[in-house]
Amino acid sequence: MRAAVLRDWRAPLDLTTLADPEPPAGGVVLRVLACGVCRSDWHAWTGADSDVALPHVPGHEYCGEVVAVGAGVTRWRVGDRVIAPFILACGSCPDCAAGNQTICADQVVPGFTTPGAFAEMIAVHHADSNLTALPEEMAPEVAAALGCRVTTAWHALTGRAQLRGGEWLAVIGGGGIGVSAMLLGKALGARVVVVDVAPDKLEFARGLGADAVVDASQGDAAEAIRDLTGGGADVAVEALGIEATTVTALSCLRKLGRMVQVGMPAGDHATMAIPMDRVYSGQLAVFGTRGMPSWRYPSLLSLLSAANLDLSPLVTRTIGLSQATEELAAFDRPAPPGVAVITDFLN
Numbered sequence: 228m229r230a231a232v233l234r235d236w237r238a239p240l241d242l243t244t245l246a247d248p249e250p251p252a253g254g255v256v257l258r259v260l261a262c263g264v265c266r267s268d269w270h271a272w273t274g275a276d277s278d279v280a281l282p283h284v285p286g287h288e289y290c291g292e293v294v295a296v297g298a299g300v301t302r303w304r305v306g307d308r309v310i311a312p313f314i315l316a317c318g319s320c321p322d323c324a325a326g327n328q329t330i331c332a333d334q335v336v337p338g339f340t341t342p343g344a345f346a347e348m349i350a351v352h353h354a355d356s357n358l359t360a361l362p363e364e365m366a367p368e369v370a371a372a373l374g375c376r377v378t379t380a381w382h383a384l385t386g387r388a389q390l391r392g393g394e395w396l397a398v399i400g401g402g403g404i405g406v407s408a409m410l411l412g413k414a415l416g417a418r419v420v421v422v423d424v425a426p427d428k429l430e431f432a433r434g435l436g437a438d439a440v441v442d443a444s445q446g447d448a449a450e451a452i453r454d455l456t457g458g459g460a461d462v463a464v465e466a467l468g469i470e471a472t473t474v475t476a477l478s479c480l481r482k483l484g485r486m487v488q489v490g491m492p493a494g495d496h497a498t499m500a501i502p503m504d505r506v507y508s509g510q511l512a513v514f515g516t517r518g519m520p521s522w523r524y525p526s527l528l529s530l531l532s533a534a535n536l537d538l539s540p541l542v543t544r545t546i547g548l549s550q551a552t553e554e555l556a557a558f559d560r561p562a563p564p565g566v567a568v569i570t571d572f573l574n
């Protein structure tokens with residue numbers, strides 16, 4: 228199969244031919260229909276993610292069609308089209324049994340701990356516990372985002388911060404996950420303000436329904452949010468994993484506000500100086516989050532359907548595998564609005 232291989236940190240991905248994967252016991256092999264290029268792939272590409280060993284095939288935000296089924300799989304057969312969460316939990320440990328698949332100690336994470344989906348095919352472990360049928364009406368390039376960005380945003384808002392209709396949600400960072408959180412927040416009945424430093428991303432967020440936008444390059448974004456929300460946001464989502472934006476996310480909250488750290492703090496941002504006096508005096512809650520337990524797919528798909536929420540505007544670029552390097556490098560600076568999704572694995 229054709230695949231893109233990372234052989235050195237920050238090097239252009241090597242487009243090459245690898246042996247087709249075999250289905251693991253309890254797993255399947257998918258022909259990849261679409262795979263998004265996500266900020267976490269950029270962390271892997273730069274060497275900031277300690278889970279990644281070279282050589283490596285990136286790509287964790289994918290959907291595909293089952294082409295081979297391993298021993299013991301009962302729910303899936305060849306020809307099924309499926310969505311996979313980026314965390315493939317074991318499905319049988321005490322944490323999985325309790326519904327907390329995102330903290331499963333035996334999780335497999337393609338694109339980080341095993342070969343990912345920047346390839347024509349991918350081996351997917353623990354298929355029965357993790358996969359969800361791809362809704363017929365959903366295009367693969369849209370469904371791919373249900374492997375990472377949209378699901379992570381959904382769990383941050385509803386599984387962690389318990390966002391309620393009528394509340395103010397501040398989204399710090401207008402990239403793929405930020406815009407996903409904005410769209411879901413709106414569908415849940417919240418009012419949403421999006422913060423970024425790139426005017427084109429603010430324009431993009433406003434075009435997709437943000438109630439307000441704040442350009443953080445023009446002054447104190449937290450103060451601007453406190454002003455326009457009449458005292459502060461109820462919930463803030465930090466979607467970049469950098470110190471300045473985490474400080475903004477905490478500082479923009481009203482008392483008893485909830486902040487969710489969605490962006491992965493890596494490299495120079497692994498340790499941050501944050502205003503704990505605000506956490507204390509504002510009696511704030513701070514949540515970390517990573518991914519979404521697969522049992523929550525039905526609630527997400529139900530909301531998308533009930534709210535008639537079209538996620539397709541999120542995908543601004545469908546690309547070939549050979550363009551993946553360019554998209555990874557784009558995360559070095561404010562990337563263009565929307566997300567890039569690989570749909571052509573032969574070019």
Ligand SMILES: [Zn+2]
Nearest residue numbers: 265267375376
């Ligand atoms: Zn991701």
Ligand SMILES: [Zn+2]
Nearest residue numbers: 317320323331
């Ligand atoms: Zn488990």
